[in-house]
Amino acid sequence: MNPPDKGAERTEGAVLKFKVTEALSKDVGRAIARMGPQDLEKLHVAVGDLVEVAGKRGTVCKAMPAHKELRSQGFDLTFDRVVLEKMMDLAPPGLDEIMALARIMEFLARDSFDLFVLDCAPTGHLIRLLELPDLINQWLKAFFNLFLKYERILKLPGFADELVGLSRNLKRLRELLQDPARSVLYAVSIPTRMALEETRDLLAACDRMGMAVPLVFLNLMTPPGDCQLCSRLHERELVVAESFRQIFQAKHQTLVYRQPEIAGLERLEEFGRSLYEPARQELVTQ
């Protein structure tokens, strides 16, 4: 809708976007164009002014205020703005982690670190994260489309660049994760049946993804001890550990017993040695 010619300086800069809706039945044939009072003000159009509605053919209408329920707040972006917000709400689970991983890619690109050790989310989340870059890519694409549409209206400087960067990093991350020479995943489990099944799912997912998982840690094993409870727990956990051993025969497996916090250089070194020593079934004890 164009305001009437009132001098360029008055209307300059006021470019509003309107959504055209069906006329109220009592308005049909009255040659009026209803707009929100604030929009009228922005366009320097008074009620009763003649405005031209440009379309296949131009139509001259009288400007009238719109009824409250049909007014928008300034821009008529209401619908898409809601969509945009919903998109943020509907960000796929794992997006936070992906963002964090993508940030790692930036560090990696700078070549200032040799090794990155990432502590991942529990199995279910990790599997989703590993398997769903496609979903996140789709989400990003949908977001881009909306964003590009309103690039000139929604001023989010740098945001688009950031999303583009994220998308690019995501692709590189995927390549990296599938290259066993450059990345491996160490599975950490605990000696319970449930954890065994979870680990099985995780390793299957990694297999599908083409990710290398050379090592499985079995953490929080109860050391055999004097107390009866400890001994019983130990026995029970050994049974599970045996299942682990049989199911994941191809993997190097390390049992880690419950122990005090690994603090101090000496303990840390001992722990490091036990991690990097050649494949054999080890017991990490204090």
Added chain:
Amino acid sequence: MQEIREPVVDVFEEEDHVLVVAEMPGISVEDVQVTVEDDLLTISAARGDKKYRKEVLLPASFTREKTLVTSNNGVVEIKCLR
């Protein structure tokens, strides 16, 4: 006997005022007479053989002193300040 027409009227309830917009082609502001009695607004206007009259029920009570009348291209705006 001349016909008295009833104009199309919209009532808009805004935060600080109630706006009544009446479409009366051929009428300018000096032709309009407005009276307010509590919540009853009466608009009458005449120019030449064009005559308009309409009673409008307002959502609240107002006084004539707090009522502003303007017109533009035959569209009369009556602003009742709260």
